[in-house]
Amino acid sequence: MHSFMLSFQEIDKTKRMAAGGKGANLGELSRIDGIQVPDGFCVTTEAYKRITDQSPAFNVLLDGQILSLTRMGRKIEAHFLALLSMLGYT
16 A cells, blocks of 8 residues: 655655655755744655546646646746846846
């Protein structure tokens, strides 16, 4: 049986393949004294893979979100470049 969720306390750099890079980093940060990481969890990469493999509707939703994010990124980049030009940095 696979665990499809891991708490930050269960994750360290050795669990990068199971929790992904961000999850592993949050797990490591949660162990450092003085760094406050809210209690949380990661959905495992295995769970994510199973969901995307078995759910065409989920993949369509993700594709739409990626397209939206790509468009938004292009708009932000254009705005940023315009500001740099206006300020004389280009």
